Amino acid sequence: MKNVAIIMGGYSSEYQISLTSGGVVYSNLDKSKYTAYKVHIFKEKWVYVDDSGAEFPINKNDFSVVVSGKTITFDVVFNAIHGTPGEDGLMQAYFELLGIPQTSCDYYQSALTFNKRDLLSVLKPYGIKTATSYYLNWGDVIDADLIIKTVSLPCFVKPNKSGSSFGISKVKTKDELLPAIENAYKEDNEIIIESFLDGVEVSVGVINYKGKVTVLPITEIVSENDFFDYEAKYLGKSKEITPARITDDVHARVSATAKKAYEILKMKGFSRSEFIIVNNEPYMLEMNTVPGLTTESILPQQARQAGISLSELFSNAIDLALN
Known part of the structure; x- marks a missing residue:
């Protein structure tokens, strides 16, 4: 049995969503293969939280924890922190220094994709279209x-x-x-x-599934609000339609662009990229490397559509990290 630390929380406004994502990972991990531990990472404390809610401080020197006099170490880390420090490269660099494998991409890719303008600047020379920006x-x-x-x-x-x-x-x-x-x-x-790009907004999940870069079914975003804002994302003010209502030709173009970006950046783990389709051409907005993993989040919806259960999705991420 492998010990898996599921890190969740974080230092940004997204911590609450991250706690939900981490909880979903915890409840869907294959208990016959892994012993899962919920680890809350906050500015004021890093703690392992057991099922009764008791907290045990994490030793930051080696990312271990002492429970009932016994030291527990982790074989692998499942990263479910959206925003800093889980999506901007800080945790990735820390775990690399400690030699502990983790499920998201490497620290450089995390830092680059977290910085929207640097990401778009790197991808532009490869022919990936973006909005005009200032x-x-x-x-x-x-x-x-x-x-x-x-x-x-x-x-x-x-x-x-x-x-x-x-x-x-x-x-x-x-x-x-x-x-x-x-x-x-x-x-x-x-x-x-x-x-402002006036077109159809789509979200494209790209993952490494069983060793192969795989584009998941594409999701179309139809927001009741002026754009896909916080309310639209989390408070039900949008329709997320998977698979997206786009032509086969557009589907092929968006898929190819998302896969190309994943490969150019030498990505690992999960990614979810947002595009606006204008005159059949995809324009990239951003790439998320720790996308939401709640049952209602877009990437799990896409995996379901592709016939991949949450348990398979999460096991695959851990197995790839360990290998």
Whole structure:
């Protein structure tokens, strides 16, 4: 039996969603193959939490834990932390230093994909299309006219490094621009402002399944709100249609682009990329390397559609990490 630490929580606004994802992984892991441990990672504490809710501090020197006088070490880590420090490379680098395998991609890929503008800059030379964008760092002079001239209206103002649509605004008038920038700065000290792409939004899961890079069935996102924001993602204000209602030709193009991005970046583990399809061409918005794993999350929906159960999905991730 392999000891699996499922890390969840994290230091960002997404910690609550991460705890849910981690709980789903815990309840769906094959108990005949693995002994699973829920490990909560917060700024103020790293603890193993048993089924009664009792907490045991993790020794950060070797990522072990003492329970009833016995030291427990872990064969592998299942990463279910969305946002920092699980999706930006910090935990990946820590585990690499300790020599403990983990289920997500390596630290460089995590750091790169977590930074939306750096990711898109790396993929652009490979012919992957993106929205027109304008970058701001905290303290930069804000020239509203130049921003609007560059990206046009409406546009999206996003924190460069955050998930679950926290801090994102759709800006329709010049007057809305400054408040939107202030809102994004609450989440991050770097901002990306992108032109509005009018098209069909799709989410594409790409995983390594049994040693083969596999594109899962594509999900179409239809938001009741102005865009796929937090409410649309988590409070039922959207329809997620899997498989997406797109032509075979468009399906082939989006799949090929998502797979190409995964391979160019030498990705491992799960990834979920978002695209907007404009005139049959996919434009990439971002890539998530620790996508939501709740039963209602997009990637598990896609796996189900492909005939892969949650138990198989999670076992596969652990087996690949161990091998």
